[in-house]
Amino acid sequence: MVKNLGKRLLQTVVVLFCVSLLIFILLRIIPGDAVTTMMGEHADAATIERLTKEMQLDQPVYVQFITYLKNICIGDFGTSYTLNKPVKDLLAAAxxxxxxxxxxxxxxxxxxxxxxxxxxxxxxxxxxxxxxxxxxxxxxxxxxxxxxxxxxxxxxxxxxxxxxxxxxxxxxxxxxxxxxxxxxxxxxxxxxxxxxxxxxxxxxxxxxxxxxxxxxxxxxxxxxxxxxxxxxxxxxxxxxxxxxxxxxxxxxxxxxxxxxxxxxxxxxxxxxxxxxxxxxxxxxxxxxxxxxxxxxxxxxxxxxxxx
Missing domain, CATH: 1.10.3720.10 (MetI-like)
Known part of the structure; x- marks a missing residue:
């Protein structure tokens, strides 16, 4: 029973990693830009560039993924772009x-x-x-x-x-x-x-x-x-x-x-x-x-x- 539970926990870690990787990749290959969507089509290029750097979206994809993994390991899911609140607080409220x-x-x-x-x-x-x-x-x-x-x-x-x-x-x-x-x-x-x-x-x-x-x-x-x-x-x-x-x-x-x-x-x-x-x-x-x-x-x- 304990051995089987240990195997399932190991499988859980693997599944969570695969899901994290999959959703991370899918959200970045979908056409469109998160900053442009958030600011609207009339936002100027300078503002979009500044927010892109602040959100670290200008970093290479693998760097963003490693940073994301490090953050979720400590319970930090990031900050919502649109609501400007920690995601973990929004999840806890909902x-x-x-x-x-x-x-x-x-x-x-x-x-x-x-x-x-x-x-x-x-x-x-x-x-x-x-x-x-x-x-x-x-x-x-x-x-x-x-x-x-x-x-x-x-x-x-x-x-x-x-x-x-x-x-x-x-x-x-x-x-x-x-x-x-x-x-x-x-x-x-x-x-x-x-x-x-x-x-x-x-x-x-x-x-x-x-x-x-x-x-x-x-x-x-x-x-x-x-x-x-x-x-x-x-x-x-x-x-x-x-x-x-x-x-x-x-x-x-x-x-x-x-x-x-x-x-x-x-x-x-x-x-x-x-x-x-x-x-x-x-x-x-x-x-x-x-x-x-x-x-x-x-x-x-x-x-x-x-x-």
């Missing part, structure tokens, strides 16, 4: 909003997905099974932006139940959380159903029934306990994906989170801010995957012995 949105979306997805999956498995090939699996397929297929805009129009604009955008109140997270968790709920429902249906056909389930346990007790105590292992792994992975994939929901509902920071950085060619958001979300995804692997090893002794 991250809590993303966490709240992702956690609420995860809870919604888990409750809906697990409940629908269990009912669909128990009522296999019945009307409820077809209804729930149809909705889960709909949830997996429909894009997040479409769900977000429909919810925003119907629930917020037409019914006036919640605010159209912003999170001044906790209710402001409801619609973006539903939109963000919609796809995850469908995936969890389908996985829960398929694994539980497979478990219910095992011989030990018949043995548990023969011992006199009721159907509900057999399903809860024996069926779910074994069927939930892959579901829990998916749930752990979804936390990291929800944290890093809230771009659309945050943009549509005007939530000041990591995703919206990334969109603003792209539109304004704010290189330090975009590098910081990409690297930060990469760390989140890697940590989420690492936690999922460790959790799966804890829950399944066979994986722990194999590690």
């Amino acid at each position: 991250f809590p909003n993303t966490v709240k949105l992702a956690l609420m979306a995860a809870v919604i997805a888990w409750i809906i997905g697990i409940v629908c999956g269990i009912i669909a498995a128990v009522k296999k090939n019945g009307i409820l099974d077809r209804i729930f699996m149809g909705f889960s397929l709909f949830g997996v297929s429909v894009p997040v932006f479409m769900v977000a805009m429909v919810l925003q129009y119907v629930v917020a604009y037409r019914l006036h139940w919640v605010a159209i955008s912003g999170v001044e109140k906790w209710t402001g997270y409801i619609l973006p959380a539903i939109a963000l968790g919609w796809n995850s709920a469908g995936s969890i429902a389908r996985l829960t159903r398929s694994t539980l249906v497979e478990v219910l056909q095992e011989d030990y389930m018949d043995t548990a029934k023969a011992k006199g346990l009721g159907r509900s007790a057999v399903i809860v105590l024996h069926g779910l306990r074994n069927a939930m292992l892959p579901v829990i792994t998916m749930m752990a992975l979804q936390i990291s994906s929800l944290l890093s994939g809230a771009v659309i929901s945050e943009t549509i509902f005007s939530i000041n989170g990591i995703g919206r920071l990334a969109v603003d950085a792209i539109s304004k060619r704010d290189i330090p801010l975009l590098q910081g958001t990409v690297l930060f979300t990469t760390v989140i995804v890697i940590v989420g995957n690492l936690i999922a692997d460790c959790l799966y090893a804890v829950l399944d002794p066979r994986i722990r012995k194999g590690a």
Whole structure:
């Protein structure tokens, strides 16, 4: 277990280096100039030249990359070109909003997905099974932006139940959380159903029934306990994906989170801010995957012995 964890940490360092290098190169081969974009097309050449030197953009690319690596190793992601604030401060201010949105979306997805999956498995090939699996397929297929805009129009604009955008109140997270968790709920429902249906056909389930346990007790105590292992792994992975994939929901509902920071950085060619958001979300995804692997090893002794 410890040896496997050490290997994963080493892989993490390699992945972070590769991501840093890739995003650094891509941002510098894209046509356009960051200083010109920031100052506008009417800025004079002298001002552009002066700012280019101040931002050290006149240095060779390899020198800029080495300097960038040295800075991120000490937690310095640079200063935003457009907001003139340290990137780490902007990330620290935006991250809590993303966490709240992702956690609420995860809870919604888990409750809906697990409940629908269990009912669909128990009522296999019945009307409820077809209804729930149809909705889960709909949830997996429909894009997040479409769900977000429909919810925003119907629930917020037409019914006036919640605010159209912003999170001044906790209710402001409801619609973006539903939109963000919609796809995850469908995936969890389908996985829960398929694994539980497979478990219910095992011989030990018949043995548990023969011992006199009721159907509900057999399903809860024996069926779910074994069927939930892959579901829990998916749930752990979804936390990291929800944290890093809230771009659309945050943009549509005007939530000041990591995703919206990334969109603003792209539109304004704010290189330090975009590098910081990409690297930060990469760390989140890697940590989420690492936690999922460790959790799966804890829950399944066979994986722990194999590690």
